[in-house]
Amino acid sequence: MGQFVILSGSYETHENGNTDPFVLQIFSSGNECVRLEVIRQGTDLEMTLISPQGAIWQDDDGGVDTQPLIKAITNVRGWYPLVLSQFAGAPANADFDLQYGRFASNSAQCSPPTTPRTNNAKSDTGAAGGLSNPNSD
Numbered sequence: 001m002g003q004f005v006i007l008s009g010s011y012e013t014h015e016n017g018n019t020d021p022f023v024l025q026i027f028s029s030g031n032e033c034v035r036l037e038v039i040r041q042g043t044d045l046e047m048t049l050i051s052p053q054g055a056i057w058q059d060d061d062g063g064v065d066t067q068p069l070i071k072a073i074t075n076v077r078g079w080y081p082l083v084l085s086q087f088a089g090a091p092a093n094a095d096f097d098l099q100y101g102r103f104a105s106n107s108a109q110c111s112p113p114t115t116p117r118t119n120n121a122k123s124d125t126g127a128a129g130g131l132s133n134p135n136s137d
Contacts, residue, residue, distance in 0.1 A: 001032070004101040011043060011084060013091035021085035026100065030077035033103040033110035038067040038084070042094030046087040052078040055116040060087045062114070071110040 009022040026049065028034050038045055047068035049057045053076050063069035066087075074080065086092045103109045 001029075001102045002104075004035075004099050006039070007098045007100055008095065009084065009098060010093070010095050011045065011086060012093050017091070019085070019089070019091065021083050022096075024082045025079040026082045027079055028072075028074040028077065028102065030074050032074055032105050033107045033113070034070075034072045034074055034080070035099075035101045035103065035109045036068075036070045036072075036082065037063050037099045038069070038096050039063075039099050040095075040097040041067055042096060043090075043092040044087045045084050045094075045096060048083045048085075050081045050083075051116075052076055052080065057114045058117045059114060069114075071112070071114045072116075073105050073110060073113045 007024070011022055012020045014020070026034060026036070036047060036049065038047065044066045045068055046058065046060045047070055049070050049072055051074065055075055057070045057072045059068040059070050061068065084096065084098070101109060
């Protein structure tokens with residue numbers, strides 16, 4: 001905690017038209033700053049981070065030029081799926097470098113923090129929040 005790691009990955013579209021977004025699990029102890037920044041990209045990427053409780057942080061162009069940047073103040077200890085894909089879902093074959101770091105929640109690395117785009121999170125008691133199923137009884 002308190003330093004960056006650089007991870008390299010690829011976004012690919014196969015000959016049959018299937019697109020493979022880059023998917024990774026990011027750990028957080030909860031109530032901390034998780035900073036994710038694409039620092040090199042071969043196509044215009046979008047990044048989405050999902051909390052185990054349902055909060056979603058998403059960014060397309062918040063970093064340098066068209067590079068995504070998420071500065072999340074996490075809400076629970078656990079594994080957060082991270083997805084990187086071409087911002088419009090277009091076919092592409094491109095490599096990228098992702099800078100990942102975990103810091104104290106009051107760190108300048110997360111100032112200002114990225115606001116969760118959607119939050120249908122469960123409460124601490126486990127009760128579901130957000131939308132109800134219109135097909136349920």
